[in-house]
Amino acid sequence: MTDAVRTTALTKRFGAQVAVAGVDLIVPAGSFAGLVGPNGAGKTTTLSMITGLLRPDGGQAEIDGLPVWRDTLEVKARIGVLPEGLRLFERLSGRELLIYNGRLRAIPKDEVERRATELLQVMDLAEAADKLVVDYSTGMRKKIGLAAALLHNPSVLFLDEPFEGVDPVSAQTLTEVLRRYTASGSTVIFSSHVMDLVERLCDWVSVMSRGQIVAQGPLAEVRAGRSLNQAFLDLVGRSPEQGDTGLTWLGSGEQR
Numbered sequence: 001m002t003d004a005v006r007t008t009a010l011t012k013r014f015g016a017q018v019a020v021a022g023v024d025l026i027v028p029a030g031s032f033a034g035l036v037g038p039n040g041a042g043k044t045t046t047l048s049m050i051t052g053l054l055r056p057d058g059g060q061a062e063i064d065g066l067p068v069w070r071d072t073l074e075v076k077a078r079i080g081v082l083p084e085g086l087r088l089f090e091r092l093s094g095r096e097l098l099i100y101n102g103r104l105r106a107i108p109k110d111e112v113e114r115r116a117t118e119l120l121q122v123m124d125l126a127e128a129a130d131k132l133v134v135d136y137s138t139g140m141r142k143k144i145g146l147a148a149a150l151l152h153n154p155s156v157l158f159l160d161e162p163f164e165g166v167d168p169v170s171a172q173t174l175t176e177v178l179r180r181y182t183a184s185g186s187t188v189i190f191s192s193h194v195m196d197l198v199e200r201l202c203d204w205v206s207v208m209s210r211g212q213i214v215a216q217g218p219l220a221e222v223r224a225g226r227s228l229n230q231a232f233l234d235l236v237g238r239s240p241e242q243g244d245t246g247l248t249w250l251g252s253g254e255q256r
């Protein structure tokens, strides 16, 4: 079966800094995949290159076997993206935002309205459907963003920190929606720092550190008998400069 996502030697530099240093990411179709790594590991940069938002300096990215930077339109029709720092049209209501997104993707009006109503219901946003997005809470914004990303029934869904700022009840709702989505053969790739969550949800994990993949495979293989948190610490380690030295002034009770 074709992998949902495959990158080969994907690279990105920002000036002198190499943010992504030859990433070979693989995500089998139908996976619920987690992309984890310390702050600054290059996760967002990698996801941006795979979703056609940031042009790579080198290497290849494929979705469903299609090169992202060659078959851009076809790839964009197949993917849904909930990016980091999601920007939404604030002066639209939740319902209007979904309908606008659906019409941009050329879904017939009746069908968009039907899907929007269902998604608002499932995301528990029906009551807030006619409220302006500017008045939505952080969790509500994540949910309407996810609804917008699902509206065109993509085959691969990319989510950057989808559960950040989401309360436990809403997180359960999001989880159920995503589980149902992958059960039908679609693929979810999400980045997160919450290892418990990744361990609970994912069947596939890719671990990034310093711009490279340091471990990747089925969850049980990456964990290798440890908790995912321990595996993460073992794989990523702590840099020497993060040692126990320093901060001697902290908690000493002295003000100067």
Ligand SMILES: Nc1ncnc2c1ncn2[C@@H]1O[C@H](COP(=O)(O)OP(=O)(O)OP(=O)(O)O)[C@@H](O)[C@H]1O
Pocket (backbone or CB within 6 Å): 014, 017, 018, 019, 037, 038, 039, 040, 041, 042, 043, 044, 045, 046
């Ligand atoms: N537009 C940019 N200009 C300059 N440097 C950047 C830019 N975007 C990212 N970087 C740098 O590239 C590296 C990787 O950043 P990236 O945001 O991809 O990491 P991340 O793994 O998503 O981190 P986090 O978990 O903190 O969100 C970091 O060192 C960051 O400072």
